[in-house]
Amino acid sequence: MVRDDWVVGQSRRAAAAERIYAAATDLIVSRGLDAFDIDTLAARVHCSRATIYRYAGGKAQIRDAVLMRLSSGIVDTVRDAVDGLSGAERVVTAITVALEQIRANPLRPMMLDPRTQELGRMHTSPLLSRLAADLTGITDHDPHAAQWIVRVVMSFAHWPLPDNDVEQRMIRSYVAPAFNS
Template sequence: MVRDDWVVGGDRRAAAAERIYAAAADLVIHDGLDGLDIDVLAARVHCSRATIYRHAGGKAQIRDAVLLRVAARIVDTVRHAVDGLEGPERVLTAITVAVDQIRADPVRRLMMSSGTVPGLSELHSSPVLSSLAAELSGLTDEDPQAALWIVHVVLSLAFMPIGDSRTEREVLQRFVTPAFAR
């Protein structure tokens, strides 16, 4: 009898977790964050609930892993977009690309339309996000408040747009970039 193993080769734990997170992201896109159900997820990846918990954790851990994967894609895109830029233009580009990426991602779009984001109150003050904001905008560690402010600006624009993209860019150029002019 041939055993049909649902995770084959390599690092089985990492492969199992990745398969679970990919299926969870798909479920979140279709059913929303609140609709993420461990039984449905287990059926989707053809395993037991115990396997889900063993390889990916509970519902909160899975949700966070899905959101971290979304964030990683956004950060990579912003990092590429600001490569070689400096000063106010780098800050402006980092903000606008981050906002565009947040709005374009199906998981983020779904969360914005629901009006609730798990952990949003902690998200805006995250030292990890502030550190990424500092790196992507070209700020130094000497001004952590500037990086925190950029996180607030990005999240505010992502959840409460100001007109169209042209208007938002003009607002950012008028009010944000002067704060970073040398």
């Protein structure tokens, strides 16, 4: 008897995770973060909840994986922009380029919809803190500094100033001094 396996080829774990994350990305983009649930995801990929947890983790881990998929272009652009920079200049550049990229991203409406309750928990993602620390060059591994950077970016993304020059001056005047060494 030939078994019709839902994961065929390559590494079983990698293939399963890829299939789950791809389906989760589609669900989150089409329905939003708040409507995302494990049962719907399991039905979409034709597997059990246990399989989802085994290969992709829980809702928070899946959210972080989807966040990485959706933000990979933003991260790459910021990484290129800060290459060779350090200190306050790196932090300011990372924040301003990230904001430009978030605002230009076609998924921005979904990412910044104030009705999305899950966004209120997104700032607590360890993934975002690690990205903030990496992209800004925070080397002392201060989790509070990385969380603060995430909150600064989320605040400006949610409530942009009408004048980019004023926003840039605010970041240089109030954020940069915290990172002058």
